[in-house]
Amino acid sequence: MANNPHAQTYKGSTTFSGPIKAGSRWLDVPNYDRTTVPGTIAVKDLPNAGFVVCSQSCAVEQKAAAQTATDINLPSGSMILSIQYIVTAAFTGTKKDLIMYLDPGVPDEWRVLTPSDGTGGGLPVLDAVGVYNVTPNVGDTRHVEAWRNISDDREADHVEGRSIDVRQDSTNDGDGRCIVTINYVPGMDLPNA
Amino acid sequence: MSRSTFSGPVIVGVDASPTYQKTTDRVEDNPDWGFVNMVQSAAITETYDNRTTSIVIPNKSTITRVSVLVTTAWSGTTTLDIGTYWGEYTGPDVVVTLGADKDDLVNNLAVTVVGMVVAGPGDTDDLTGSDIDNWMRMPKPGETYDNDRVITYDTEGTVASEGVGILTVEYCQAVDLSAIA
Numbered sequence: 058m059a060n061n062p063h064a065q066t067y068k069g070s071t072t073f074s075g076p077i078k079a080g081s082r083w084l085d086v087p088n089y090d091r092t093t094v095p096g097t098i099a100v101k102d103l104p105n106a107g108f109v110v111c112s113q114s115c116a117v118e119q120k121a122a123a124q125t126a127t128d129i130n131l132p133s134g135s136m137i138l139s140i141q142y143i144v145t146a147a148f149t150g151t152k153k154d155l156i157m158y159l160d161p162g163v164p165d166e167w168r169v170l171t172p173s174d175g176t177g178g179g180l181p182v183l184d185a186v187g188v189y190n191v192t193p194n195v196g197d198t199r200h201v202e203a204w205r206n207i208s209d210d211r212e213a214d215h216v217e218g219r220s221i222d223v224r225q226d227s228t229n230d231g232d233g234r235c236i237v238t239i240n241y242v243p244g245m246d247l248p249n250a
Numbered sequence: 251m252s253r254s255t256f257s258g259p260v261i262v263g264v265d266a267s268p269t270y271q272k273t274t275d276r277v278e279d280n281p282d283w284g285f286v287n288m289v290q291s292a293a294i295t296e297t298y299d300n301r302t303t304s305i306v307i308p309n310k311s312t313i314t315r316v317s318v319l320v321t322t323a324w325s326g327t328t329t330l331d332i333g334t335y336w337g338e339y340t341g342p343d344v345v346v347t348l349g350a351d352k353d354d355l356v357n358n359l360a361v362t363v364v365g366m367v368v369a370g371p372g373d374t375d376d377l378t379g380s381d382i383d384n385w386m387r388m389p390k391p392g393e394t395y396d397n398d399r400v401i402t403y404d405t406e407g408t409v410a411s412e413g414v415g416i417l418t419v420e421y422c423q424a425v426d427l428s429a430i431a
Contacts, residue, residue: 079258079288079423081308091292091304094341101397103339105306106255107288110420136291138317138418139366193319195365202321204366205416242289244253247416 075132076244080106108242110138117155117225119148119233124158124167129223129239134246137204140170140191141238148183148233155183157237159207160222161214168203169194170223183233206247259423260286285422287314292342294403296324296413300352302335304342305401305419310426313385313419316356316369322414324361327407332356332369332417334389334399352404353377354384361415383431388421391428
């Protein structure tokens, strides 16, 4: 791993335990919880606070070692909005891929955040320098639901309130280098559909 | 998990430069504050009719992204309209007609496969009239009801089926870009 940018001290940094919310109204309607509405309310009087989007980034090298650690650690209950690879050195070898996983702490319970080679569409071939927007594993409900809430309480390894590491895995070693950025909402904690 | 709530908009930067003059100052002296990107999400299902969500977008916000995380694919009519509502609100998933525009933001977004679907040019290039301006400023300039809007969704067609997803709207609160548009 490279130096962890999240551990550095920035000028004028302000850190909250989060999640951070903002809106011109959030406590104006008693007993309002977005699903239970006390009577009828004009839209202009509804609480309108939303969640702040956060991001974490890490530098990765093309390594075949399974589930290699990264610098990204997501808070419990996070919803993932998007994942981006900035490839600064093209990936080489037989496979030019990079798969990202949630690591719940139990080896057999990895949850794939990106398309898994051979099991879905859209796994980008990182054979050129550039920016790649990565989708969840198309057609795989369990892995798509990991984006909705990384702390899905139906998973066998679920522990309430535990942060979850993100790990990387390429099929083979190579010369590839990139920056992985995950945009997420901490503490959204969406319920199961 | 604790929570910090602000009235917003939340703006972050290092240099305020209260004496900034665009034509004369150096770039390194310019103010560098930016708006924090905000997000609200709501569960939706494959039902027909135009229905409310619990998403409430503050007045004059700029919409930065609309997406649907599809966890069960739509199987009947497989496209969604995403619009706004400004009438009396009684809760999420309520059918609304008056005081609503069902394709204020997105028209015919395909939700046929489990995965992440992000609204793009093909879903917004045939919006009615100047509705694209709703992305620049919610609601668009000149609207009679110029205030907050509830986000709505409408599965095209007349038959409900098993589709399930999370509708997410990302925005910058109260930017009001109409001044530079």
